Amino acid sequence: MPVSKGEALKSRFFAKRLVSGWLAGVVLSAGLCHAAIAQTSDLVSHNALRVCADPANLPMSDKAGAGYENKLAELIAAKLELPVTYTWYPMATGFIRNTLRANRCDIVMGYAQGHEMVLNTNHYMTSAYTLVVPKTGDLKDVTELSDPRLKGLKIGIIAGSPPATHMARNGLIGKARPYNLVVDRRHESPAVDMLADLAKGEIDAAILWGPIAGPLVKEGYPDLEVTPLMKETLPPRLFFRITMGVRQGEKVWQRKLNSLIRRNQQEINALLIDAGVPLLDDMGTSRLESTQ
Template sequence: MKMPASARRAFAVLAILTLAIFQAGPADAQTSDLVSQNALRVCADPANDPVSSQDETGYENKLAELMAAKLDLPVQYTWFPQATGFIRNTLAAKQCDVVMGYAQGHELVLNTNHYYTSVYVLIVPADGDLAGVETLGDPALKGRRVGVIAGTPPSAHMARNGLIATARPYNLFVDRRVESPAVDMLEDLNSGEIDAAILWGPLGGPLVKEGYPGLKVIPLIREERPPRLFFRITMGVRHGEKVWQRKLNSLIRRNQDEINALLAEAGVPLVSDLGTEVLEPSQ
């Protein structure tokens, strides 16, 4: 029986596609052709200590090393300040293939599954009268000089609780090679220029652990009104690169315990997915 012409054409197309897949080889079949097969190409800020730094001592640098080791690849960096234009000049420009830490749901990237959840923290002198504060509505904060990064979610809570008039704002969008608002804030707290500081936990927690033993880090998990102060953190890849995303998801799932240990060692405060409970390192 003679095969219809349409069926012959369909069969020919299928044969060509099958041949192309086999000729591509295992590595090419597993990731987008835009993703390097020779290195884990990471987009990173060169001066965002303790998160990432050009001397590769940040905890995201260590996370990149862990992921690269599991892939049996070296790490290769594209450095760019993590401010306006970061994604456009790195990931979107195809200079690198992954951002190691990115908030879930951000439209500029395709997010992997989240590998940790963290929260904003209140930082106070460990032996001071604010050491027992757990919420920004605590009357003990009234009239105090509280440092906060301008425009971040805690600012709304501070305004609601009447703390803005005496607040000390610090810049949000900076080139950290020449300015470090988080370090400036902690230095001011240490010297008594301000009474408390509010920082994103994955920044403030490690900084305190590294260099400010007299300060206490209090995760703000008891704020009940919006905006939320906890965020789930993912790795970010280019839109459309679903195979690469799934490969990283698999790496995250299989190595979650090592990732948790790395973050806990750095001093990152880890909380439950709904931001209601502080997790112990073993969790």
């Protein structure tokens, strides 16, 4: 059917409007994508690896840089060809709010996988709670909390930590000595106190998170032995995968760190094993004795 000159002009007009609208949409989408990238990366410093850390949290971190998380930060910074700077804050209530979320720093070196307060990188280590006992004596080869040799003993435990549930299930709570869970390490050191009590014979055994127990025992308690609790089959689980934590939404930064972890995993393992951290496989069922 013939098309009038007026209808043809009208069709061209609407076609131009359609193309213009499409182009505007492309430009808008590009702008939004650019804005999203800016939002997820511009807050991260390009001049330094800005680390959020506890100033008195050995064996993990301290102001002197003696902790293994300090050394891990130095390793990551070297790969990025950046210096390390710190925002110090006690690892207690308000830590993430006053450091990472306040944009005062860009990374927490150690954070449990799945924690909602941060965006987790891929994990760089798996470890577990451990039983610490004297190297000589009846407990040196105990590997699980159901072992009858633990009955009636005075065992140190961080109150509210996952192993406490297993202790209760196995009838070990009655004589347990509890130590505080959330403290300001500048004024109180429950893990250090627990190991000191064990060394003095005030308690018979200690249950501690492996990445704390292993390095502390290696550094100062040659007569104690650290055994990862890998045989507990009932919940709660006693092994955890540890990641680096970044701000929620910072996917660009997360991916960059994931790549660094993947490419340098053997070097990270070597650093942690040298510190005395008991490393396990991803399922928490066997110990990594070397980096191979």
